[in-house]
Amino acid sequence: MKFILVLTLFVTSFTVSAEETDVLPILVKPQGWAINFNFGNTAINSELATQGIDSSAFTFGMSFDYLEQDWYSSILINIVEFDDNFGFSQDVIGTGLGNSGSYDTAKSSASASSIGGAFGKAWFVNGNKSMFYAQAGLNLVVDATRGIDNCSDCYEEDLEVEGGLFTRFGASIYFDNFILGLYTTMALTGDIDSDFGITAGFKY
Numbered sequence: 001m002k003f004i005l006v007l008t009l010f011v012t013s014f015t016v017s018a019e020e021t022d023v024l025p026i027l028v029k030p031q032g033w034a035i036n037f038n039f040g041n042t043a044i045n046s047e048l049a050t051q052g053i054d055s056s057a058f059t060f061g062m063s064f065d066y067l068e069q070d071w072y073s074s075i076l077i078n079i080v081e082f083d084d085n086f087g088f089s090q091d092v093i094g095t096g097l098g099n100s101g102s103y104d105t106a107k108s109s110a111s112a113s114s115i116g117g118a119f120g121k122a123w124f125v126n127g128n129k130s131m132f133y134a135q136a137g138l139n140l141v142v143d144a145t146r147g148i149d150n151c152s153d154c155y156e157e158d159l160e161v162e163g164g165l166f167t168r169f170g171a172s173i174y175f176d177n178f179i180l181g182l183y184t185t186m187a188l189t190g191d192i193d194s195d196f197g198i199t200a201g202f203k204y
Contacts, residue, residue: 027128030174033204034065038183040197042080048191051159052086052146053110059195072122072133074168077115080192084110084146090154106151112144112161114192118168131172139163139190164190170199177203 042057049055061078087108094102118137124130141163147156170183181199185192 029067029069029124029128030131030203031067031069034067034179034201035204036063036065036179036181036199036201037061038063038078038197038199040183040195042195043193044080044082045191045193048159048161049085052084053159053161054083054085057082059197063199063201065201067122070122070124072120072135074118074135074137075115076118076137076139078113078139080112080114082110082112084108086110086146088146088155090148090151092148092151092154106148106154108146108148110144110146110159112141112159112192114139114141114163116140116163116166118166120168129174131174133168133170133172135168136165137168138165139192141191161192162190163192164188166190166192172199174203179203 038059038061040059042059044053044055044057046055058081059078060081061076063077064075066073087110089105089107092104092106094104116137116139118135120133120135122131122133125132141161144159144161145156146159148154165188166185167188168183168185170181172179172181179199179201183195183197183199185195187193
């Protein structure tokens with residue numbers, strides 16, 4: 001309910017009332033493909049605490065979105081950066097052009113990569129400049145590890161993180177080809193419980 005209120009305020013803040021203008025221009029509904037980048041706070045299944053994963057995380061990713069009339073389809077690619085309570089350190093030797101032969105102590109991080117799809121309905125308001133949407137979808141975790149970033153020979157361990165079914169709700173404002181929005185996802189199954197954040201992208 002709180003998220004629905006935030007979405008409503010977000011969209012109506014860009015809405016011009018009929019009392020303020022004689023004519024509200026009606027634009028053609030946005031159609032076709034768009035690319036959106038998303039950044040959000042994520043809640044994680046508490047059962048992952050046995051693997052040292054905290055209940056909160058940060059998600060960033062991108063989506064390829066397609067509008068056909070009022071039907072809204074999305075291909076979603078995300079990386080979840082976990083808060084890791086079982087992290088470790090390891091001595092490393094640089095092999096790059098700028099750090100070849102240099103010794104350092106690197107700290108591990110834990111993350112998961114997922115790919116998914118969603119399909120649902122879109123509703124346009126504000127002269128077709130604003131859009132609400134509701135989708136259902138499925139995401140698959142293709143990789144989940146704890147290890148040292150950018151290190152080919154360092155210790156690494158796999159994490160057991162499951163994807164699953166989810167619902168996705170959001171609102172977008174169209175500024176010609178630029179798009180700004182808010183979204184939330186809520187898991188029906190799997191370990192990534194919910195996600196709330198912002199999107200920014202463009203039509204093409």
